[in-house]
Amino acid sequence: MTTPLLSIRDLTVAFGANAATNGISFDIAPGETVALVGESGSGKSVTALSVLKLLPTTAALSGQILFKGQDLVTAPPAELRAVRGNDISMIFQEPMSSLNPVHTIERQIGEVLAVHRGLRASAARKRTLELLDAVGIPDPASRLGAYPHQLSGGQRQRVMIAMALANEPDLLIADEPTTALDVTVQAQILTLLKDLQSRLGMAMLFITHDLGIVKRVADRVCIMTKGEIVETGPVETIFANPQHAYTKHLLAAEPSGAPPPSDPAAPAIVDVANLKVWFPVRRGLLRRTVGHIKAVDGVDLSIRRGETLGVVGESGSGKSTLGYALLRLLPSDGRIVVLGNEIQSRSWKAMRPLRKDMQIVFQDPFGSLSPRLSVDAIIGEGLAVHATQIGAAERDARVVKALQEVGLAPETRFRYPHEFSGGQRQRIAIARAMVLEPKFVVLDEPTSALDVSIQAQVIDLLRDIQQRHGLTYMFISHDLKVVRALANQLIVMRDGRVVEQGAAADIFAAPQSDYTRALLAAAFAEPMLPGKPETV
Amino acid sequence: MQQEAAIGASRRPMLSPLNRRRLDNFRRNRRGYWSLWIFLVLFLAALGSEFIANDRPIIASYKGELLFPAFVNYPEAKFGGFLATTNYRDDFIASEIDANGWMVWPPVHFSYNTVDRYQPGSGATPPTWLLTRDEACDRYPLQAADPGCNWGNAHWLGTDGEAHDVLARLLYGVRISILFGFTLTILSSVIGLVAGAVQGYFGGWVDLVFQRVIEIWTSVPALYLLLIVSSVIAPSFWVLLGILLLFSWVSLVGIVRAEFLRGRNFEYIAAARALGVSNITIMFRHLLPNAMVATLTFMPFILSGSVVTLTSLDLLGLGLEVGTPSLGDLLYQGKENLQAPWLGLTGFFAIAVLMTLLVFIGEAVRDAFDPRKAMG
Numbered sequence: 007m008t009t010p011l012l013s014i015r016d017l018t019v020a021f022g023a024n025a026a027t028n029g030i031s032f033d034i035a036p037g038e039t040v041a042l043v044g045e046s047g048s049g050k051s052v053t054a055l056s057v058l059k060l061l062p063t064t065a066a067l068s069g070q071i072l073f074k075g076q077d078l079v080t081a082p083p084a085e086l087r088a089v090r091g092n093d094i095s096m097i098f099q100e101p102m103s104s105l106n107p108v109h110t111i112e113r114q115i116g117e118v119l120a121v122h123r124g125l126r127a128s129a130a131r132k133r134t135l136e137l138l139d140a141v142g143i144p145d146p147a148s149r150l151g152a153y154p155h156q157l158s159g160g161q162r163q164r165v166m167i168a169m170a171l172a173n174e175p176d177l178l179i180a181d182e183p184t185t186a187l188d189v190t191v192q193a194q195i196l197t198l199l200k201d202l203q204s205r206l207g208m209a210m211l212f213i214t215h216d217l218g219i220v221k222r223v224a225d226r227v228c229i230m231t232k233g234e235i236v237e238t239g240p241v242e243t244i245f246a247n248p249q250h251a252y253t254k255h256l257l258a259a260e261p262s263g264a265p266p267p268s269d270p271a272a273p274a275i276v277d278v279a280n281l282k283v284w285f286p287v288r289r290g291l292l293r294r295t296v297g298h299i300k301a302v303d304g305v306d307l308s309i310r311r312g313e314t315l316g317v318v319g320e321s322g323s324g325k326s327t328l329g330y331a332l333l334r335l336l337p338s339d340g341r342i343v344v345l346g347n348e349i350q351s352r353s354w355k356a357m358r359p360l361r362k363d364m365q366i367v368f369q370d371p372f373g374s375l376s377p378r379l380s381v382d383a384i385i386g387e388g389l390a391v392h393a394t395q396i397g398a399a400e401r402d403a404r405v406v407k408a409l410q411e412v413g414l415a416p417e418t419r420f421r422y423p424h425e426f427s428g429g430q431r432q433r434i435a436i437a438r439a440m441v442l443e444p445k446f447v448v449l450d451e452p453t454s455a456l457d458v459s460i461q462a463q464v465i466d467l468l469r470d471i472q473q474r475h476g477l478t479y480m481f482i483s484h485d486l487k488v489v490r491a492l493a494n495q496l497i498v499m500r501d502g503r504v505v506e507q508g509a510a511a512d513i514f515a516a517p518q519s520d521y522t523r524a525l526l527a528a529a530f531a532e533p534m535l536p537g538k539p540e541t542v
Numbered sequence: 543m544q545q546e547a548a549i550g551a552s553r554r555p556m557l558s559p560l561n562r563r564r565l566d567n568f569r570r571n572r573r574g575y576w577s578l579w580i581f582l583v584l585f586l587a588a589l590g591s592e593f594i595a596n597d598r599p600i601i602a603s604y605k606g607e608l609l610f611p612a613f614v615n616y617p618e619a620k621f622g623g624f625l626a627t628t629n630y631r632d633d634f635i636a637s638e639i640d641a642n643g644w645m646v647w648p649p650v651h652f653s654y655n656t657v658d659r660y661q662p663g664s665g666a667t668p669p670t671w672l673l674t675r676d677e678a679c680d681r682y683p684l685q686a687a688d689p690g691c692n693w694g695n696a697h698w699l700g701t702d703g704e705a706h707d708v709l710a711r712l713l714y715g716v717r718i719s720i721l722f723g724f725t726l727t728i729l730s731s732v733i734g735l736v737a738g739a740v741q742g743y744f745g746g747w748v749d750l751v752f753q754r755v756i757e758i759w760t761s762v763p764a765l766y767l768l769l770i771v772s773s774v775i776a777p778s779f780w781v782l783l784g785i786l787l788l789f790s791w792v793s794l795v796g797i798v799r800a801e802f803l804r805g806r807n808f809e810y811i812a813a814a815r816a817l818g819v820s821n822i823t824i825m826f827r828h829l830l831p832n833a834m835v836a837t838l839t840f841m842p843f844i845l846s847g848s849v850v851t852l853t854s855l856d857l858l859g860l861g862l863e864v865g866t867p868s869l870g871d872l873l874y875q876g877k878e879n880l881q882a883p884w885l886g887l888t889g890f891f892a893i894a895v896l897m898t899l900l901v902f903i904g905e906a907v908r909d910a911f912d913p914r915k916a917m918g
Contacts, residue, residue, distance in 0.1 A: 333816055335816060357818065366812075368812065369809075378832075379827070380558065391817055392817075422559055422560065435813070438813065
């Protein structure tokens with residue numbers, strides 16, 4: 007084995023009395039890609055930041071970080087600055103906030119070149135153009151004067167990569183570089199990174215929670231949990247033959263299972279014809295409507311009792327807007343029939359008795375629960391509106407039952423949301439919808455904000471509740487793996503229009519449109535490394 | 543069944559954990575915490591002014607009958623006189639009651655409007671403890687030997703130009719200032735909250751129109767309006783409160799509106815709407831708690847502002863009716879009687895202490911509600 011480029015020995019990072027990482031060690035050889043995998047709070051990002059000593063001053067570091075034989079833990083700040091951005095560079099998760107919004111692209115890339123290479127003016131501009139071309143920005147010359155907000159998420163991440171590569175570093179640290187991006191863009195960025203890596207021969211430390219990405223980009227993988235590396239080894243070995251219990255748990259946590267079979271004779275619960283949500287674009291002094299943003303543009307759909315309709319699409323495709331409009335939380339045009347009631351023409355007040363039967367679970371379990379109400383107040387709120395005749399004792403009993411149904415201890419109902427974890431909060435949000443015993447539930451990305459292993463639990467829970475009560479779901483998600491585990495029917499949306507519609511099994515087996523094929527390819531893609539064996 | 547009993551046994555705590563942490567934060571700010579206690583003691587003392595400074599005894603026994611002169615008006619005929627109200631400070635009545643029973647006096651035998659017939663000298667007279675006994679008792683019938691020349695009849699802070707006891711006027715004045723301040727603060731907060739909530743929650747045209755109306759409204763000069771009104775009618779407590787309220791409610795609208803604008807896009811508001819919860823319930827249960835932090839933070843400062851406003855209006859002679867005891871009136875007396883520094887000094891120290899206490903409490907409340915400290 008060659009001498010490692012980066013060698014971490016017994017690294018412990020502590021914030022006060024809490025150790026974020028606990029004596030971790032691993033090596034990265036030149037040109038190698040090592041993935042650091044773990045769920046949120048496992049200490050993987052802290053490890054990445056500690057390599058460049060970018061942690062806040064409250065963090066206490068001990069151990070060794072040897073880069074080309076130099077210990078970065080004890081290195082003086084001047085030497086560290088020479089390493090940062092030159093020998094080791096870093097890309098972050100959120101491309102919007104890691105670029106400075108008030109500087110142009112040219113200036114931001116030029117700064118890196120000026121600091122480490124002393125390149126100025128025309129030389130810097132030439133190099134910037136080369137870099138932008140290398141990361142696949144079309145027509146780079148016209149993009150030099152662009153500000154970050156004028157670029158798409160994928161383009162911003164490409165600019166970040168260009169900045170990171172400006173000085174041809176030996177090691178690139180990528181901290182969840184694709185998490186904030188859509189699947190198809192994700193695939194492009196990963197391809198770009200692999201391509202650049204093989205061309206420049208740099209090593210990469212890739213931090214992610216997504217095992218699919220690990221399979222595609224990494225040579226070796228370190229599994230982290232609770233600040234410790236529990237297992238490390240070549241990707242194929244770990245995936246084929248995991249040793250540690252946590253690794254097995256993580257691998258098994260991929261959403262699995264099939265939706266309950268649907269009954270083709272069941273009546274339609276929801277019927278939507280030509281649904282449109284257009285937001286007017288107003289210009290000028292008189293605010294005349296000059297056009298519309300067509301968030302949802304002529305969607306027809308129908309969901310039978312006991313079925314799950316999966317709605318997939320990338321961000322901005324109008325899938326969440328569709329869900330909101332269906333529940334009349336947004337004004338829309340077109341026919342909406344829910345449980346035999348035409349609801350489009352109803353006033354807000356006339357909608358109220360129907361709301362008991364149509365509920366929604368939101369994406370963000372941290373934002374969808376009022377931080378100032380206790381759990382029993384949150385769950386009991388709907389009962390106060392719809393079951394006014396029941397007394398306090400009966401209401402309490404129903405809250406207890408709802409909590410038991412979602413697998414939470416009823417004794418916790420006087421606590422407040424901040425005392426629960428993300429997964430538990432999502433269970434509370436589900437209990438809030440289910441306590442009313444609805445017949446139709448819109449699930450708006452209920453698993454996106456959760457860790458993989460929790461995701462699988464929530465999916466199992468949702469499927470379980472559906473079977474027990476014969477519920478009808480509309481499941482909105484960008485994650486095709488999750489949708490496959492739940493949906494009978496599927497619609498694929500893009501730019502507010504339905505691209506493809508039909509039975510989920512058929513679409514997954516034989517997609518008809520190019521867009522669906524691209525989505526599926528990005529989500530279920532096989533490894534791209536040459537010479538790597540096929541993984542299951 | 544046993545399990546159900548266990549479920550029922552876990553009771554809802556009195557205070558939510560967040561509020562408990564805020565209370566702890568407030569307690570940890572020693573300065574603010576002590577200021578609150580001192581303020582409460584002063585406020586309680588001022589509320590019970592009648593028991594501290596009064597020209598009537600609190601309880602008296604006359605011919606075997608128990609009387610409460612501080613609360614009940616007994617005609618003088620009861621004690622052998624002929625006036626409609628009894629002057630208990632009068633030597634004749636006092637000796638009559640003492641001969642047939644007893645009286646319990648408050649520590650200071652003067653009310654805010656009692657004129658001391660025996661005050662040593664004319665105009666504003668200095669505090670009794672600055673005078674010798676002969677000087678202090680100069681005007682009593684028996685002079686230094688007079689039993690009336692005792693500590694109960696002493697002027698601890700001197701008298702003003704109208705022979706009123708300054709300590710009595712200070713007590714009653716502080717009471718009226720704080721009560722006025724509290725009433726104005728609470729009323730303007732309620733109106734400001736409602737106006738801000740409606741604007742922020744409904745947004746759009748409601749917001750736009752309201753905002754413009756407020757802009758026009760705030761450009762009306764409040765002081766001129768007060769001048770005009772006070773030249774037409776003698777402003778009573780409630781009239782003055784009404785006029786000041788017309789302009790003071792605006793101060794909270796901005797923050798509350800901003801909190802509601804921010805809050806109405808939260809997902810838990812969408813969740814409540816999806817449950818069919820009515821607008822008013824959403825505003826009260828989900829959005830108001832967010833806005834309350836800003837409101838409670840501002841309240842002590844609005845309170846001190848209200849006290850200062852009333853004081854300055856009284857000083858200018860635009861405030862409460864003539865003869866009402868108030869801090870502003872005390873300052874006015876001090877200005878009129880420059881040879882009597884105890885008037886101005888009393889007024890100055892009273893306002894300075896009151897303002898300092900309120901600002902310290904306000905700071906502690908603000909820090910207690912600071913999310914960076916309360917959440918951490």
